[in-house]
Amino acid sequence: MHMNPAAKPAWDRLAEALMETSPDCEGDDRYITDINTADDKRVMWEMCSACPLLALCVDYATTERPKGGWWPGHNLKPSTRKEAA
Ligand code: SF4
Incomplete structure:
Protein backbone atom coordinates (compact mmCIF):
# COMPACT_ATOMS: atom_id res chain seq x y z
CA MET A 1 0.00 0.00 0.00
CA HIS A 2 1.43 3.36 -0.99
CA MET A 3 0.84 5.86 1.75
CA ASN A 4 1.17 9.60 1.72
CA PRO A 5 4.15 10.14 4.06
CA ALA A 6 2.24 12.96 5.74
CA ALA A 7 -0.46 10.46 6.73
CA LYS A 8 1.90 8.01 8.42
CA PRO A 9 1.73 9.52 11.93
CA ALA A 10 -2.08 9.52 11.76
CA TRP A 11 -2.07 5.93 10.48
CA ASP A 12 0.28 4.85 13.26
CA ARG A 13 -2.01 6.38 15.90
CA LEU A 14 -5.07 4.70 14.36
CA ALA A 15 -3.30 1.34 13.99
CA GLU A 16 -2.20 1.45 17.63
CA ALA A 17 -5.75 2.21 18.79
CA ALA A 55 -11.24 11.34 15.75
CA LEU A 56 -8.25 9.17 14.84
CA CYS A 57 -10.09 7.73 11.84
CA VAL A 58 -11.08 11.16 10.50
CA ASP A 59 -7.55 12.44 11.08
CA TYR A 60 -6.10 9.62 8.99
CA ALA A 61 -8.74 9.74 6.25
CA THR A 62 -8.53 13.49 5.75
CA THR A 63 -4.73 13.31 5.53
CA GLU A 64 -4.44 10.23 3.36
CA ARG A 65 -7.67 10.58 1.38
CA PRO A 66 -7.86 6.81 0.65
CA LYS A 67 -8.91 5.91 -2.89
CA GLY A 68 -11.15 3.01 -1.85
CA GLY A 69 -13.62 2.13 0.83
CA TRP A 70 -15.70 4.40 3.00
CA TRP A 71 -14.08 6.65 5.57
CA PRO A 72 -15.68 9.19 7.89
CA GLY A 73 -14.41 12.68 7.28
CA HIS A 74 -13.41 11.70 3.74
CA ASN A 75 -16.54 10.30 2.11
CA LEU A 76 -18.93 12.37 4.16
CA LYS A 77 -18.64 16.03 3.34
CA PRO A 78 -20.16 18.52 5.82
CA SER A 79 -23.32 18.91 3.70
CA THR A 80 -23.82 15.11 3.71
CA ARG A 81 -23.25 14.96 7.45
CA LYS A 82 -25.93 17.58 7.94
CA GLU A 83 -28.30 15.59 5.76
CA ALA A 84 -27.47 12.40 7.67
CA ALA A 85 -28.06 13.99 11.08
S1 SF4 B 1 -14.74 3.73 9.91
FE1 SF4 B 1 -16.11 4.47 11.55
S2 SF4 B 1 -16.55 2.69 12.83
FE2 SF4 B 1 -14.70 2.24 11.60
S3 SF4 B 1 -12.95 2.87 12.89
FE3 SF4 B 1 -13.48 4.60 11.58
S4 SF4 B 1 -14.88 5.84 12.83
FE4 SF4 B 1 -14.80 3.79 13.74
Whole structure:
Protein backbone atom coordinates (compact mmCIF):
# COMPACT_ATOMS: atom_id res chain seq x y z
CA MET A 1 0.00 0.00 0.00
CA HIS A 2 1.43 3.36 -0.99
CA MET A 3 0.84 5.86 1.75
CA ASN A 4 1.17 9.60 1.72
CA PRO A 5 4.15 10.14 4.06
CA ALA A 6 2.24 12.96 5.74
CA ALA A 7 -0.46 10.46 6.73
CA LYS A 8 1.90 8.01 8.42
CA PRO A 9 1.73 9.52 11.93
CA ALA A 10 -2.08 9.52 11.76
CA TRP A 11 -2.07 5.93 10.48
CA ASP A 12 0.28 4.85 13.26
CA ARG A 13 -2.01 6.38 15.90
CA LEU A 14 -5.07 4.70 14.36
CA ALA A 15 -3.30 1.34 13.99
CA GLU A 16 -2.20 1.45 17.63
CA ALA A 17 -5.75 2.21 18.79
CA LEU A 18 -7.09 -0.63 16.61
CA MET A 19 -4.94 -3.06 18.58
CA GLU A 20 -6.99 -2.17 21.68
CA THR A 21 -10.41 -1.53 20.19
CA SER A 22 -12.49 -3.44 17.64
CA PRO A 23 -14.74 -0.89 15.93
CA ASP A 24 -18.23 -1.76 14.69
CA CYS A 25 -17.07 -1.41 11.07
CA GLU A 26 -14.80 -4.43 11.42
CA GLY A 27 -15.98 -7.14 9.01
CA ASP A 28 -18.72 -4.88 7.62
CA ASP A 29 -18.51 -5.05 3.82
CA ARG A 30 -20.18 -1.67 3.44
CA TYR A 31 -16.94 -0.05 4.55
CA ILE A 32 -14.86 -1.67 1.82
CA THR A 33 -17.06 -0.87 -1.14
CA ASP A 34 -17.49 2.41 -2.94
CA ILE A 35 -21.16 1.79 -3.67
CA ASN A 36 -23.56 2.28 -0.79
CA THR A 37 -27.15 3.43 -0.63
CA ALA A 38 -28.13 6.62 1.14
CA ASP A 39 -29.61 4.45 3.91
CA ASP A 40 -26.34 2.54 4.25
CA LYS A 41 -24.41 5.79 4.49
CA ARG A 42 -26.76 7.11 7.16
CA VAL A 43 -26.34 3.95 9.25
CA MET A 44 -22.57 3.99 8.72
CA TRP A 45 -22.32 7.58 9.80
CA GLU A 46 -24.33 6.75 12.94
CA MET A 47 -21.95 3.87 13.66
CA CYS A 48 -18.93 6.11 13.13
CA SER A 49 -20.43 8.88 15.24
CA ALA A 50 -20.54 6.49 18.20
CA CYS A 51 -17.08 5.02 17.53
CA PRO A 52 -14.33 5.71 20.07
CA LEU A 53 -11.85 5.82 17.18
CA LEU A 54 -13.71 8.49 15.19
CA ALA A 55 -11.24 11.34 15.75
CA LEU A 56 -8.25 9.17 14.84
CA CYS A 57 -10.09 7.73 11.84
CA VAL A 58 -11.08 11.16 10.50
CA ASP A 59 -7.55 12.44 11.08
CA TYR A 60 -6.10 9.62 8.99
CA ALA A 61 -8.74 9.74 6.25
CA THR A 62 -8.53 13.49 5.75
CA THR A 63 -4.73 13.31 5.53
CA GLU A 64 -4.44 10.23 3.36
CA ARG A 65 -7.67 10.58 1.38
CA PRO A 66 -7.86 6.81 0.65
CA LYS A 67 -8.91 5.91 -2.89
CA GLY A 68 -11.15 3.01 -1.85
CA GLY A 69 -13.62 2.13 0.83
CA TRP A 70 -15.70 4.40 3.00
CA TRP A 71 -14.08 6.65 5.57
CA PRO A 72 -15.68 9.19 7.89
CA GLY A 73 -14.41 12.68 7.28
CA HIS A 74 -13.41 11.70 3.74
CA ASN A 75 -16.54 10.30 2.11
CA LEU A 76 -18.93 12.37 4.16
CA LYS A 77 -18.64 16.03 3.34
CA PRO A 78 -20.16 18.52 5.82
CA SER A 79 -23.32 18.91 3.70
CA THR A 80 -23.82 15.11 3.71
CA ARG A 81 -23.25 14.96 7.45
CA LYS A 82 -25.93 17.58 7.94
CA GLU A 83 -28.30 15.59 5.76
CA ALA A 84 -27.47 12.40 7.67
CA ALA A 85 -28.06 13.99 11.08
S1 SF4 B 1 -14.88 5.84 12.83
FE1 SF4 B 1 -13.48 4.60 11.58
S2 SF4 B 1 -12.95 2.87 12.89
FE2 SF4 B 1 -14.80 3.79 13.74
S3 SF4 B 1 -16.55 2.69 12.83
FE3 SF4 B 1 -16.11 4.47 11.55
S4 SF4 B 1 -14.74 3.73 9.91
FE4 SF4 B 1 -14.70 2.24 11.60
